[in-house]
Amino acid sequence: MKITGLNVYQVDLPLREGRYSWSNGNFVEVFDSTVLEITTDEGLCGYAECCPLGSAYLPSFALGVRAGLAEIAPHLIGQDPLNIGSINRTMDAALRGHPYAKAPVDIACWDLLGKATGQPLYTLLGGAAQDDVVLYRAISQEAPEVMAKKIEGYAAEGYTKFQLKVGGQVEDDIARIHATRAALKDSDLLVADANTGWTQHEAARVVKAIADLDVYVEQPCMTYEESVSIRRRTALPFVLDEVIDTINALVRAIAEDAMDVINLKISKVGGLTRARQMRDLCVAHGIPMTIEDTWGGDITTATIAHLARSTPAEFVFSATDFNSYGTVDIAEGAPRRVNGRMTAADRPGLGISPIFDALGDPVAQYR
Missing domain, CATH: 3.30.390.10 (Enolase-like, N-terminal domain)
Structure with a gap:
């Protein structure tokens, strides 16, 4: 060919x-x-x-x-x-x-x-490790009470994992985290994702103020070194995302105990070939992953679903159904959310048209 x-x-x-x-x-x-x-x-x-x-x-x-x-x-x-x-x-x-x-x-x-x-891609990527995968819902940054209300609405749609967009003013972010955690069930998971938005001293204030909450902290600062400094100051579970952009970065982070979870974005690392390598490295070292991408529609969502479905459930912290965020369908046969979960098609390749x-x-x- x-x-x-x-x-x-x-x-x-x-x-x-x-x-x-x-x-x-x-x-x-x-x-x-x-x-x-x-x-x-x-x-x-x-x-x-x-x-x-x-x-x-x-x-x-x-x-x-x-x-x-x-x-x-x-x-x-x-x-x-x-x-x-x-x-x-x-x-x-x-x-x-x-x-x-x-x-x-x-x-x-x-x-x-x-x-x-x-063969479907999940077979080529290691075989089906689960029937479907759990999804998270990203909550766009707004006033605390608005974000809490949105979480309640998405929880009613079957989501149990939420990624809260913070990284703004410290006082506002502390209020956002408290308000949204209070709106959730004890069994629901909340991730406070700063997307590199806090300086180191701001992140230090936030993790101190939310120390008694059941919440994950994701990518608080711009650099790896700043973020790891915050990791050392809190007992809260820790996620790295933007700075885990290569296999070498992942190897270093694993060796230095820099995180509990990573966010693995497929296009960020160059596609499925390198994402699969990083996935397998995480599994070998017991590191769960949010498997997703930067954004996209139906085709991106299908790609995420195949990589996630071929990953053991205990190592899929969550995945993303980006096509549910938009208003335009660009492919038939793409995964659709059902009760906060999605699956990859059994059709050959990505299974989309x-x-x-x-x-x-x-x-x-x-x-």
Whole structure:
């Protein structure tokens, strides 16, 4: 099998709630998502999606995905998409860094591998380890009482795990955490996710003020070193996200006992190939994971579902159904939430079919 072309689509994904807000005043109202189609000489096509969380979250942005694909694409024509190791080496030789731009190529090749072998991706990623996966709901940063009310509403939909967007003013964040924890059942899990938004002294104040609550603290500060300093000052369980962006970063964090849980975002690390390596390393060292991505629609949600379903339940802290946050469907056959859980399709590959009427015409084509 040989790659004959790459078709790149751009699609806007508006939010049902109108706005998604997180630390330091950042927000997005309409997500700019890129969908990739890889065509082959055997008639099979592979699909993937990459959707950065704006341009102020990670070193990634929507136009960067498409610019990176423009650099990579000429080197992929004629390559065997089923030789995914070679595909990744080719991309790394053509473009240094920018893993998020390479992620859709890697994922689309995995989709092709599943279709070529007649197997769902969860089988290729290690086999079904659970029937379905538990989801968390992100609660956009607002006034404490508004966030508490939203948690009550989503709990009624079957969610039992919640990621609270903090990283604002310290006093407001302390109130947000107290108010939302009070709205939950004792068995529900709450994660206070600062998304790097606190300085070290601010984070120290927060963890002291919430020390008696049942809550996880996620990525309090911008750097690894600052965050680990806060880890040493609190007995609360600790999650690292933005700074766990490579295998080497994960190895260091495990060796230094830097966290209890990691947030594994598939496009952040370059696609399913490296995400699977990091997943397996976490399992070997007893580190649970939130398995997700920066954002996306139906295709991203399917990718998350396959990696999560092939991971033992005790190591899936939670996963994300991003397609339930938006108003636009871009693929048929994508996972749908049922009572706070979702599953990956048993169909070959990702198990989805793009809705081309929603995607529109390609914004770039490479042959």
